[in-house]
Amino acid sequence: MTALLDVLLAAAVLVAAVATLLAPRAGSGVLLFLVLGLLLVLVWARLGAPDVALAEAAIASGATGALLVSAVTGRRPPAEPDRARRSWAALLPLGAAAAAGALLGGVLVRARRDGAGPGRLGDLAREADGVVSHPVTTVLLDLRALDTLLEIAVLTAAVLAALALHRDGTLAAVALPADTRPVLRGFVHLAVPLVLLLVGWFLVAGSSRPGGAFQAGALLAGAALLLALTGRRDLVPTGRWLPPAVVVGLAGFLALAGGTRLLAGTWLALAPPWGAAAVLALEAVLVVAIGAGLAALVLAARPDRRVAAPTPPADAAPAPDRQAPR
Amino acid sequence: MADLLLLPVLLPLAGAVATAVLPWRRTVGLTVAAAQLGFAVAAVVAVLRDGPLRGSPGGWEPPLGIALRLDGLGAAVGLLAAVVVLAVLGHAVARPAAAGGPSAWPLTLVTVAGLQAVLVSGDLFTTYVALELMTVGAVGLVALGGRRALAPALRYLCVAVLGSFAFLVAVALVHARTGTLTLELAAGALPPGPALGTVLALATVGLGVKAVLAPLHAWLPDAHAAAPTTVSPLLSALVVKGSLVVLVRLWSALGGHAGLAVVLAVLGSGAVLWGGVLALRQDRLKRLVAYSTVAQVGYLVLLLPLALPALDPAAPDGARTGALLAWEGALLLLLAHGLAKAALFLAAGTLVGVAGGDRVADLAGTATRAPMVVLTFGVAGACLAGLPPSLGFTGKWRMLEGAVTSGAWWAVAVLLVGGLLTASATARVLGVALRPDPDPAAARRGVPAGARWPALTLAVLAVGTGVGSAWLVDLLLVGAVPAG
């Protein structure tokens, strides 16, 4: 019986993916992508990966969905609608890609069957006495802490690159029309405290069950956006305090790395007595950084307000070296 | 031991955090660059003295933890990166307009950290994350070039991330087949077969996109034409090198693949010839230099087919020595290209500023106005073309020797014609620059000293290291599979 469900789910994901790729208008493409995201949450749950399911729902469908929808709503429709569906020019490469994908899948399946041996990484990770009890968080913040540090650096770099396109590196100049409809204001008064409670719960739960800093950060970004778009911009750091809020996660991780090197002698070595507390502190800082970062990415898509003289939006030199200074 | 591996990665990240928040961007940036040079020299000495450096952060030994490994090639490219970044930041301090604004500092340091993480990572997934870090930093830097640079930056981001996904599937395949993510442990455990072929094909496509391998290079010339002056050297001399280093390491660790080697031989030769011809026909200076990067990457990819016999122990001795020579020559060329191309781009950016236009025709008379910058351009061009006594010549000569002993005559032809094309492209620019000044009376903007010396030092280094390059060859062989 479950085999039938799996095939159905796989077929649904495939159809959703093809529909997302071949949607005539970008707007419907985005909405179909959200449907694909929700189906993927089911797939992760079916494959026994609750952490990835949570992250898919909170980040890949939530944050990416917010980014895509805000990009679509503020966009002039492109000059010629991309009649992708009818023209064979689009279907042929997709057909070839599907065939190549099936071949690649075959190689993957055979490799897995040949490679299946004892002492897989997962079993080792489960037995390793990491600092926290939940194996995925142990892998993320203890066994492979350097990967997570570099990944936080990627997120920080992406946000800094996005902010670099705005006047003096912050979002202070971005126009945010306050949507003060009473229904929305009432919703915000109810939802934001609840979301903040969930953020705290995810943060603490991360060390013992699926959850953790990334999912909590995405929720915090959602709450921050709700506040920013309904007139309570003062509560959300978009001006002078935005760059520090974005880099605080990376700074915290680097401080932890340096600290463990000086105290425990090895970079990123988390010993049991203080390890769990260090992980929790680090995750708290990561939540703030990911929340501020994702919210900044959504808001950074909006243009700066034009000052009197229409200076170019990016405050970099207008052209590479059109006129070298004296 | 892990200090020398992790400090060069974590310090630039700390520098990026500091420059993103604090106002003293120049002092922090320059001190971090100087420290990176110190670490690079220390790492080279350590690698020469007692072989590849190993370490595992968090105290978790591989296969569970992350394996860090710095071999000779990694230490050499690390030294190259430190020298180029110091010169580029010196140039940026002297001509702020060429740097693309205050946000260039944190993004440059992030890109440097990404490259250093790629060099020290012995774990395939950490390599993937490090490549992404380098890509995001580089895209941010290109986008600083103003309105014309946004579309190329977006194109580069989409294509590079797609390449990373291909590399990630290759990593997943290696993990599925060998049960480990550490390259050294996976090396012996992946038998030749469809899995190995797919891993190498996916990795070659994925990394080929980022390393500007011929048919996948479309994004580079546009990105260079619009990027600020100080970004182009980082892009061509460093970001491209990072992907090449990973490709060389993957090929040599997993044993290479005969069929794919033929494809790469064809693509590499095509890149050398086609890139050279296109470089000749460009009328914009920066695009000319960008296409010469595509040509030079063609040389470096020829390393994989030429060095294939060195990877399998069953090959006859004649082929093995030839392959070893080709391996050393190509890696010397990789270093020479890094130094010379950085000098070329810095000089080109300054010349565009002095001439007031980025077309080659606008350069008329710049020899009189900025003699040292044109001299730098000439010296760097000579090194790229492989004229003695430069490092490029030593590398190309060794590659020619290797090709001759292993009987790859097509490679000899490609190497010679490629050198000719690069030399003629440089000569064309010098010819225009040496023309008499069309309007000598017009007011001229002088070139600040800080913009002249960094590029010239890079060019002189490119020539100087060619003379006594024995230590460099020994360094490149440390921990390399063909030598083992």
Place this chain on the structure above:
Amino acid sequence: MSAPDTFLVLGAVVTLLGAARLLTTRDHLRQIIALNVAGAGTLLVLVALGSEGTGTADPVLQALALTGIVITVAVTGLALVLVRRVDAAAADADADGDGDGHG
């Protein structure tokens, strides 16, 4: 074909579909959606390799997939900011070009 194998092949197919679509369309936003679909396919391959169909999947591969998701959202965020700027620049270019004053 056990459940993880089905999703493994599905992941490979979705990845290549996303990649093919990205390379064949000129509209920037559609390219980014295709990039995300390819990313989702890659993660499908990763997690399906670590799952035995019953019980929880291999925590190492789950952590890798989590890292992949965060990197994909960071890249998508930066790409979308660039898309809006490219469209704005194109709009300004049209405005300067045909001088209809909007934008």
Place this chain on the structure above:
Amino acid sequence: MLLDALTVVLVTAGCLFVTAGTVGLLRFPDLSQRLHALTKADTLGLGLVVLGLVVQGPGWAVAAKLGLLWLLALLASATNGALLARGAAPPPGTGSGP
């Protein structure tokens, strides 16, 4: 045994309501009618499914979380419905809004 039968009935009824909501979404001509169908049928369907699961007796904590889930879905769909409906003709003074 009785509980299982009850669960099956409740969950099937829930699914029927959700399908009815979707059919309403496809068939009804204009925005407000579609919104009406969606918010009413889907939340009721979800409520029935949640009830069906709570009846299985998974313990108070899980039951409370399922209830919270349903309340959140109720809150979200009600707000979205009102905003979209009123969004069709936004009162003066609101900016472009999301």
